[in-house]
Amino acid sequence: MKYKKHNPFMAPKGYFNILEEKLLKITKINLNAYGYKIPKNYLNELEKEIIKKTLKISKRRNNKKLKSSILALTGIAASITLFYNIFWSEDPIIIEKEEVFEDFVESYYLEDLNTYEILSMLDENDIETTLKYSSKP
Amino acid sequence: MEQQSLFVRALKHPDSRDEAFSSLVSEYKERLYWHIRKIVIDHDDANDVVQNTFVKIHLNIESFKENSSLYTWMYRIATNESLNFIKTKASKMGLKNQEWIESLAEGLIADSYFDGEEADLILQKQVAKLPEKQRIVFNMRYFDKMNYESISEILETSVGALKSSYHHAVKKIKIQLRNEI
Numbered sequence: 565m566k567y568k569k570h571n572p573f574m575a576p577k578g579y580f581n582i583l584e585e586k587l588l589k590i591t592k593i594n595l596n597a598y599g600y601k602i603p604k605n606y607l608n609e610l611e612k613e614i615i616k617k618t619l620k621i622s623k624r625r626n627n628k629k630l631k632s633s634i635l636a637l638t639g640i641a642a643s644i645t646l647f648y649n650i651f652w653s654e655d656p657i658i659i660e661k662e663e664v665f666e667d668f669v670e671s672y673y674l675e676d677l678n679t680y681e682i683l684s685m686l687d688e689n690d691i692e693t694t695l696k697y698s699s700k701p
Numbered sequence: 702m703e704q705q706s707l708f709v710r711a712l713k714h715p716d717s718r719d720e721a722f723s724s725l726v727s728e729y730k731e732r733l734y735w736h737i738r739k740i741v742i743d744h745d746d747a748n749d750v751v752q753n754t755f756v757k758i759h760l761n762i763e764s765f766k767e768n769s770s771l772y773t774w775m776y777r778i779a780t781n782e783s784l785n786f787i788k789t790k791a792s793k794m795g796l797k798n799q800e801w802i803e804s805l806a807e808g809l810i811a812d813s814y815f816d817g818e819e820a821d822l823i824l825q826k827q828v829a830k831l832p833e834k835q836r837i838v839f840n841m842r843y844f845d846k847m848n849y850e851s852i853s854e855i856l857e858t859s860v861g862a863l864k865s866s867y868h869h870a871v872k873k874i875k876i877q878l879r880n881e882i
Contacts, residue, residue, distance in 0.1 A: 599817015600738055614726050618759040
């Protein structure tokens with residue numbers, strides 16, 4: 565006896581067209597959630613709104629990264645400068661008290677300033693120390 | 702799963718992130734909106750929550766470790782966002798979460814974004830009376846026809862507990878509906 569392989573089950577005529585419609589309907593009902601509605605065109609607008617928001621966040625994030633890297637670079641540059649100045653620069657110029665005094669006297673002669681003019685250039689503390697200095701025997 | 706990994710990689714990579722995210726939004730916006738809408742009830746609230754959800758997804762995609770599917774992870778964020786939203790809104794109004802949801806369901810009849818029949822309205826009011834967890838499980842199982850395994854992954858609850866939750870919810874609704882009709 566030969567076995568003929570065929571499907572013994574049958575479906576009503578045009579069933580699969582109706583099935584598709586039915587399935588689409590079920591999905592729609594499911595999505596619309598038993599009475600809930602949304603404004604017209606809402607979902608398209610929603611997509612735009614979300615993309616706009618997230619783009620803003622991305623931009624802010626990138627700006628933050630840029631700012632922090634600029635800050636880091638500035639910090640490094642400042643540290644290098646400070647390090648160089650401390651360890652590699654030439655000896656600092658040390659001005660002795662006598663030199664200052666000489667400069668002072670020099671300008672007195674060169675610029676032809678009188679005593680009152682020089683006095684007006686000194687503040688009270690200077691005058692005090694000058695006086696104290698001069699009052700010593 | 703491999704396809705998901707590629708997509709997640711595209712979402713994480715700075716060069717392809719924007720394009721991948723755009724297709725993610727267009728693929729899931731509707732599903733997530735309806736999931737959220739059924740939890741928070743009001744359209745404007747759902748609109749706020751769905752936007753916050755996508756912003757959170759965008760911000761946290763780099764920390765997504767692919768222990769679950771992307772879809773589950775997004776649903777989990779949406780659920781948590783919705784519950785946090787209800788908590789904040791209810792406390793602002795000086796109400797308990799449950800009271801706030803019940804008041805929203807009572808107002809559905811006047812909601813311009815609700816056009817269900819009387820039976821829908823009665824059902825929504827009864828669903829709103831359920832405890833928070835039972836309400837979410839009921840929504841996902843009854844309205845969204847989700848299987849217990851997926852709900853279990855999203856809510857991080859055992860299948861047994863979910864089945865019992867759903868069973869209790871259905872029982873309560875049946876009793877309430879009998880009294881109502």
